[in-house]
Amino acid sequence: METTHGDHHAGGPDAGLPAIQQVVSVLWPSFLTAGIATIVTFTVFDPLQIAQCMGEPGLTRLGAYSTGFFVFWLFAAASSGLTCYFRRPTDRIRG
Amino acid sequence: MAEPAQKDAVVEEIYKKHEKIYPREVHGFFAHMRLLAMTVLLGLYYGVPWLQWDGRQAVLFDLPHRKFYIFDWVFWPQDFFYLALLLMIAAFALFFFTTLAGRLWCGYACPQTVWTELFMWIEHRIEGDRPQQIKLDKSPWNARKIRIKATKHAIWFLLALWTGFTFVGYFTPIRELWHDVLAFNLSGWETFWILFYGFATWGNAGFMREQVCIYMCPYARFQAAMFDRDTLVISYDAKRGEPRGSRKRGVDPRELGLGDCIDCTLCVQVCPTGIDIRNGLQYQCIGCAACIDVCNEVMEKMGYPKGLIRYTTENQMEGKPTHILRPRIVIYGLLLLLFTSATLYGIATRTPLELDIIRDRNTLYRETDEGLVENVYQLKIVNMDEKPHRYRLSIRGLPGMVLDADPNPVEVPAGSVQEETVRVRVDPVELKRASNEIYFIIEAEDDPKLRREEKARFLGPVL
Secondary structure, eight states, X not given: OOOOOSTTSTTOTTTTOOHHHHHHHHHHHHHHHHHHHHHHHHHHSOXXXXXXXXXXXXXXXXXXXXXXXXXXXXXXXXXXXHHHHHTSOHHHHHO | OOOOHHHHHHHHHHHSOOOOOOOOOXXXXXXXXXXXXXXXXXXHHHHGGGOEETTEESEEEETTTTEEEETTEEEOGGGHHHHHHHHHHHHHHHHHHHHHHSSHIIIIIOHHHHHHHHHHHHHHHHHOSHHHHHHHHHSOOOHHHHHHHHHHHHHHHHHHHHHHHHHHHTTTTHHHHHHHXXXXXXXXXXXXXXXXXXXXXXXXXXXXXXXXXXXIOHHHHHGGGGOOTTSOEEEEOHHXXXXXXXXXXXXXXHHHTOOXXXXXXXHHHHOTTOOOGGGOOOTTOOXXXXXXXXXXXXXXXXXXXXXXXXXXXXHHHTTOOOOSSOHHHHHHHHHHHHHHHHHHHHHHHOOSEEEEEEEOSSOSOEEOTTXXXXXXEEEEEEEOSSSOEEEEEEEESSTTOEEEOSSSSEEEOTTEEEEEEEEEEEOGGGOOSSEEEEEEEEEESSOTTSEEEEEEEEEOOOO
């Protein structure tokens, strides 16, 4: 069921993985974590207070939640993307 | 690199290019159960935001005002604790039912399954059943194909848009939202989230389908850990079915040396994830029981007993007794009960009043002209009740302490926050330490049960 695919597979971990699946494997987990991070952060902090501190008094709460979510998503995706990138075996990079 | 053949097969399974699955439509007991679950769940999803309660939307997660309304209950950010408990309940319910009856959630209740069923149902009405769909997709583009595909996508699109609209309607009042839609007056973010959620629905239910379960769902990956030999799973009775093979109706299969499986492959054709249940339990199986329905139909036609594919347990399959009550079930069940009752008790007995105290950070303390030591506090009184209250403030902790609060009592409107700056003075001879504990007490004048006591620090010089 659970597979440790890739690690010992000829051609490196992500060889043969369709591009769309590689993209999804970065975007999807980061989407989930961004959702959780948004809920937790904005439960503890009122976005309006944060916006005031940052000198953005024109921001609405809905706008702040949405922006917050996408910022979290961006950071989480950056992390997932870097993980994917570093998992590539070095011999393949050298050519 | 030498690899076991089975592992290679699994790896191939994961890496292979996706092929579209055309599940055949199925009728029968479990199909009816799924239809029932789908109707109830979708009915709730699309219907609930329109319910009114006490002159407001009954279920509204009011993000702009940071309040969640669920019928009589109103939750504030301070009630985050209950959300955490709710998540624990959801997790243990999932564990409990998975151990008991396998992937019930996946087969009947998961939004992915429910919307996929709905989208497939529409697809079947417009494009026809499996053979017609395959034929249509293979045929070259012509006016008829374009017309059929366009109709399907138009209906999917409208449905997805309505789904997105309903989703946003849980977060901003749906009736006002509807007026805004009609008047083309939606805010940018509302428009964005309607389209975003609509697009996700269209993509997930129309195209991704079983791939979401196989590649994207974390639960599908770890659910096997909760299975044991007594878990109800959908299985093919290989002992009875094998050796499989086609035969004419009315022929005794035993004479031909055959089992009960006539190898009609209908169980594969109806499977929404495209697996062959006869190969044993697979992680792709979402437990929808479509194969049970279709196989029973075939068995009936052949005059064989039903249940060649059925809900059963590993133990039962091997002729051993099945135990329903087992340690896992008991522990999950007890924890589920514990968390549920704790949450309900907590919500039922919570005080809809909150008092936050922030010490003035500019000065630690100040000496007044009368020689008293003074501390300044910023109080935040949160009235979470649905009606206004007048709250009386008092303090205790040091002898002879004086509270200077104006106004006192404080009037706080329903469901709002009132901030008040108060001063506390005390004779320095009473201060034994530089930092002393004092307590602010707040009590509603009309209801003594609405009472809060919060600790604060009183700083001063040590004489």
